[in-house]
Structures are given as C-alpha cells and as structure tokens.
Amino acid sequence: MTDRVTPHMLREAIADTLRDRVKSYNLAEVCESLGLEAEREDEDPHRSKRWYVLGRVQTLGMAELARIAQRVTEEFGGDELTELVGRLGVRGVAGELKNLIFSADGPKPELVLTDSLNNTIRITRNEQYCLVYDRPLPDHGLTWRELVRWWADREGLPAAPERDNALGLYHRLRRSMAGNGVEAEFFQAYAALYGEHGFDLPALVPQVYLHYDPYSRARVGERAGPLPRQRMDFLLLMSERARVVVEIDGLHHYADAEGRANAGRYAEMVREDRKLRMAGYEVYRFGAWELKQPDRASMVTGFFTELLTRHGHLPKS
Structure with a gap:
C-alpha cells in the first residue's frame, strides 16, 4: 500500500470526521469557521452532513486541504484523519494570532x-x-x-x-x-x-x-x-x-x-x-x-x- 496521501483521501476523511462529530444544526457554522465556501441554496446539512461537507471541500487543493485537515483534527479529533495528517508531516499551531x-x-x-x-x-x-x-x-x-x-x-x-x-x-x-x-x-x-x-x-x-x-x-x-x-x-x-x-x-x-x-x-x-x-x-x-x-x-x-x-x-x- 502506498504512503502517499491524496486530496481525495483528505476530502473523504474530513467529511467523515465532521459528519461523526458535529451536529447538523452546527455544521454550517463550523464550515464557515474553517474558511470553507458558503453553501448553495439547494444544499441542506440536515439531509446529509457528509455530502454537505464534501460540497464545501470539493474544489480545494492539497495545501488548503492539509491546513483544514489539521484544524479539524485539533478541534474534533478523528483517528483516520489524524493518521493522514501525521503522514503529511503537518506541524505547527492552528489558528490565527489574536x-x-x-x-x-x-x-x-x-x-x-x-x-x-x-x-x-x-x-x-x-x-x-x-x-x-x-x-x-x-x-x-x-x-x-x-x-x-x-x-x-x-x-x-x-x-x-x-x-x-x-x-x-x-x-x-x-x-x-x-x-x-x-x-x-x-x-x-x-x-x-x-x-x-x-x-x-x-x-x-x-x-x-x-x-x-x-x-x-x-x-x-x-x-x-x-x-x-x-x-x-x-x-x-x-x-x-x-x-x-x-x-x-x-x-x-x-x-x-x-x-x-x-x-x-x-x-x-x-x-x-x-x-x-x-x-x-x-x-x-x-x-x-x-x-x-x-x-x-x-x-x-x-x-x-x-x-x-x-x-x-x-x-x-
């Protein structure tokens, strides 16, 4: 099995983590705090949390996905996503200087x-x-x-x-x-x-x-x-x-x-x-x-x- 982490793997793991650890009524606010694009009118987090998040991350490149993945693991955990972030070698502190x-x-x-x-x-x-x-x-x-x-x-x-x-x-x-x-x-x-x-x-x-x-x-x-x-x-x-x-x-x-x-x-x-x-x-x-x-x-x-x-x-x- 390859050790390479792909954008697809990160998108799936981010969506799975947020689906499992965030309530549907909080999901839009969490996505906004992560800097993800605004929802479209035809999308509803109550219908499918996973597909809602996938729609937010679908167009993101590797660098941005890595940043968001690190923030998600720090705030919400998630074994699979944490393992992927570790393989990426991402380090440092998340969040902006206040x-x-x-x-x-x-x-x-x-x-x-x-x-x-x-x-x-x-x-x-x-x-x-x-x-x-x-x-x-x-x-x-x-x-x-x-x-x-x-x-x-x-x-x-x-x-x-x-x-x-x-x-x-x-x-x-x-x-x-x-x-x-x-x-x-x-x-x-x-x-x-x-x-x-x-x-x-x-x-x-x-x-x-x-x-x-x-x-x-x-x-x-x-x-x-x-x-x-x-x-x-x-x-x-x-x-x-x-x-x-x-x-x-x-x-x-x-x-x-x-x-x-x-x-x-x-x-x-x-x-x-x-x-x-x-x-x-x-x-x-x-x-x-x-x-x-x-x-x-x-x-x-x-x-x-x-x-x-x-x-x-x-x-x-």
Missing part, C-alpha cells in the same frame, strides 16, 4: 477572557506597563525586523535608523527582565545572533503574559478567567506556524519557599507543558544552574543555531 501581550516592565497585567466565542482578551489592569503586538502574523512568523518596525511606529520613530530603533526596543525588552540576570543574559546571547545573521531571524519575545490562539480555547475549555500558564519566559513565532516556548527553570519551578522539593508544583509545570505540546508548540527548558556555568554563552548560541537551522531560518552548514 493577542501577543509581553514584556511588562512593572506590575504584571491582569487579563480576562471576555468572549470565549470570539476569543476576545481584555487587559483590565496595568496595561501601561506591557507591550501588545497587534499586527497580523506573516506566514514566515515574526522576525526581529518586523518587531522593530512595529516598535518604531508605536514610538513615533519610523524615520529613525533601523539600528537605533532596534537598540531602543532591545533595551525596553531587557527592562522586563530586571532583577533576573539569568534571563537577561539568555536574551542577550540570542540577540547577538541578529548582529551575526541579520534582523530577519525570528524575534525572541520575552515575558509573554498571554499568547492566545483560537485553538487554545479548545484545550483549556470555554470558561472566563485567566489561563493556567500566565507567562512564558520566551516565545519564538517561526515559519510554518511553528511556535517555540523556552522556559528558564529556577528553584521556584520545583520547590517550595523553603527550598524543599514540591512534587505538586513540578507536576503542574509538566502538565501545562503537555497541553502546549498537544496544541502544537515546541517547549524547551533550561535549568538556571546550567545558565550560570562558564560555557553558558556558547551553549545558548549552539542551541539556537541548531533550532533555527532545523526550522529553516539559518542555512545548513
């Missing part, structure tokens, strides 16, 4: 989910201390150059030299790590790669208080209030929807205030890691101890060089 709230240099922002259907996030307190990136995310991810341009527009400095704006943003981001020398040095080691390889590398975004996708809602449940993980130490938004979380683990990640091992705290940390990985994120952890060793700069540089090469942002040596 909010990127990061780098607070004062009291942390308080966030609430005000509308779970539309994934509306509102900052209810301390908004003035954080940054909010509010532009569409390109297919290649968020580069340092694009983040610098956003910063220049935000600060009213579009005519200033790019290098000056980059330094201004760099120092503003460093302020969010004040008092945490390990994280600041880690950020500095990555930033050195901009000088070596240029500003088109993915931006390493620090202190991300909430990165919220439409897909996140499906994992945490449609409930108001903050998500369990309120802050990521660092986030990279890369090409092909790849999103990489990097955490620096100090003693408080696995011990109580007296320095004694805390199994509950550790279990909560790894549980949240599992949720992120199931949502398509890559999660990497560094121990604060290893980032205090003499070879820390070369170790961090080597890690990011390998990561960026694997994701196609640096050429293979």
Whole structure:
C-alpha cells in the first residue's frame, strides 16, 4: 500500500470526521469557521452532513486541504484523519494570532477572557506597563525586523535608523527582565545572533503574559478567567506556524519557599507543558544552574543555531 496521501483521501476523511462529530444544526457554522465556501441554496446539512461537507471541500487543493485537515483534527479529533495528517508531516499551531501581550516592565497585567466565542482578551489592569503586538502574523512568523518596525511606529520613530530603533526596543525588552540576570543574559546571547545573521531571524519575545490562539480555547475549555500558564519566559513565532516556548527553570519551578522539593508544583509545570505540546508548540527548558556555568554563552548560541537551522531560518552548514 502506498504512503502517499491524496486530496481525495483528505476530502473523504474530513467529511467523515465532521459528519461523526458535529451536529447538523452546527455544521454550517463550523464550515464557515474553517474558511470553507458558503453553501448553495439547494444544499441542506440536515439531509446529509457528509455530502454537505464534501460540497464545501470539493474544489480545494492539497495545501488548503492539509491546513483544514489539521484544524479539524485539533478541534474534533478523528483517528483516520489524524493518521493522514501525521503522514503529511503537518506541524505547527492552528489558528490565527489574536493577542501577543509581553514584556511588562512593572506590575504584571491582569487579563480576562471576555468572549470565549470570539476569543476576545481584555487587559483590565496595568496595561501601561506591557507591550501588545497587534499586527497580523506573516506566514514566515515574526522576525526581529518586523518587531522593530512595529516598535518604531508605536514610538513615533519610523524615520529613525533601523539600528537605533532596534537598540531602543532591545533595551525596553531587557527592562522586563530586571532583577533576573539569568534571563537577561539568555536574551542577550540570542540577540547577538541578529548582529551575526541579520534582523530577519525570528524575534525572541520575552515575558509573554498571554499568547492566545483560537485553538487554545479548545484545550483549556470555554470558561472566563485567566489561563493556567500566565507567562512564558520566551516565545519564538517561526515559519510554518511553528511556535517555540523556552522556559528558564529556577528553584521556584520545583520547590517550595523553603527550598524543599514540591512534587505538586513540578507536576503542574509538566502538565501545562503537555497541553502546549498537544496544541502544537515546541517547549524547551533550561535549568538556571546550567545558565550560570562558564560555557553558558556558547551553549545558548549552539542551541539556537541548531533550532533555527532545523526550522529553516539559518542555512545548513
């Protein structure tokens, strides 16, 4: 049997999954949320859910079918479709970027989910201390150059030299790590790669208080209030929807205030890691101890060089 996945196989599996897992009265709304074409007047999802979906996907090509198949598996499951998506090698996080709230240099922002259907996030307190990136995310991810341009527009400095704006943003981001020398040095080691390889590398975004996708809602449940993980130490938004979380683990990640091992705290940390990985994120952890060793700069540089090469942002040596 061939391992090749054909458009016909994806169309059939998408239709079967939605037929089995979506009520007929919700099917039109689900198809619309997936970006499928509008129904024709002579089609009725109550008559045949499967044929209704097939009519929506019949003209789609392989790339679009792969995107929709991944979203369907993430939101509804389906063994056959999941197996086909795995054979395609599709990776990354589904959903469009809604909010990127990061780098607070004062009291942390308080966030609430005000509308779970539309994934509306509102900052209810301390908004003035954080940054909010509010532009569409390109297919290649968020580069340092694009983040610098956003910063220049935000600060009213579009005519200033790019290098000056980059330094201004760099120092503003460093302020969010004040008092945490390990994280600041880690950020500095990555930033050195901009000088070596240029500003088109993915931006390493620090202190991300909430990165919220439409897909996140499906994992945490449609409930108001903050998500369990309120802050990521660092986030990279890369090409092909790849999103990489990097955490620096100090003693408080696995011990109580007296320095004694805390199994509950550790279990909560790894549980949240599992949720992120199931949502398509890559999660990497560094121990604060290893980032205090003499070879820390070369170790961090080597890690990011390998990561960026694997994701196609640096050429293979």
